[in-house]
Amino acid sequence: MKDNNDMPGHLARRFQQIAVAVFLAEVEESGFDLTPVQYAALATIKSNPGLDQVTLAGLIAYDRTTITGVIDRLVQKGLAERRASSRDRRARELEITDEGRRTLRRITPAVESAQRIMLRGLTAKEGEELMRLLRKAITAGNELSRAPLRDVQA
């Protein structure tokens, strides 16, 4: 019987569990109420104004059915807007609001602090190595989840 600590799946779940807790704690301490997923979506909308939901999903590897609810909540908080696209009437164009921009700017220190805290047991070199290995494993496994990462197609 293998120990949990020899199972990459268990370690993945545990590390992610801690990462989310740290993120939420840091963000809340800085006076905001934004989940990791909402943050990633908002930052990506800001960098790619007017993108549609499927493209957004591909850029951050979410399932498209998950995106719907995430955008709902960003819109409800006044951080993003969802408009019908003029080119394709099926699609919705996403835009960040001024309030969203302000929130992103003011929340950044907390987000960066969270990334440091979740690696606090590792040396700088080990942290880099962990990220390198995760990137490598993720690249190899990209197509195995329903929501693979997708580049923007020009």
Add this chain to the structure above:
Amino acid sequence: MKDNNDMPGHLARRFQQIAVAVFLAEVEESGFDLTPVQYAALATIKSNPGLDQVTLAGLIAYDRTTITGVIDRLVQKGLAERRASSRDRRARELEITDEGRRTLRRITPAVESAQRIMLRGLTAKEGEELMRLLRKAITAGNELSRAPLRDVQA
């Protein structure tokens, strides 16, 4: 603006996403219907017969409110039993059923295969190093989530 790929939090979420997808695919292919969480709970019940839910939660770092539903589903599938404890009438003693034991035995190859697949982009040495670094980061961050890992107290 940092790239997602430089954020350990994003990498953690993505790796975990792939890990779960691989686990479910392997298990389903072998003819079973068990989630990673249910598997971990069942395996831990088998190794610690008669343990209560809080102890189980501590051993695999779940929140105690999550455990309730997980056990519900294991019981409903006939893989585990929940009995009132004789020593403490608040507590429930958990036992694995014969059917649960059979399932665990027959599902093990799929589980092990899944662990290999989620590391398939890495060399054996890199896989070991990834697990070492994850264990180290997790140990340092253990107390930061609501559901820290807890040893059995004698």
Add this chain to the structure above:
DNA sequence: TACTGATAGTCAGCATACTGAGCAATATCC
């Protein structure tokens, strides 16, 4: 023994994530 605090479990509510189905609109092919 009565009071106080801690503990085991559950529940309601919310936010990811996924499967599978469906609708509307666009693309493609004959």
Add this chain to the structure above:
DNA sequence: GGATATTGCTCAGTATGCTGACTATCAGTA
């Protein structure tokens, strides 16, 4: 041009995970 396939989005249903609150019980103490 019209049938067919594909695509963008949404929805219903299920399963983690969490917060916070509540009940029942237990443990320690005045």
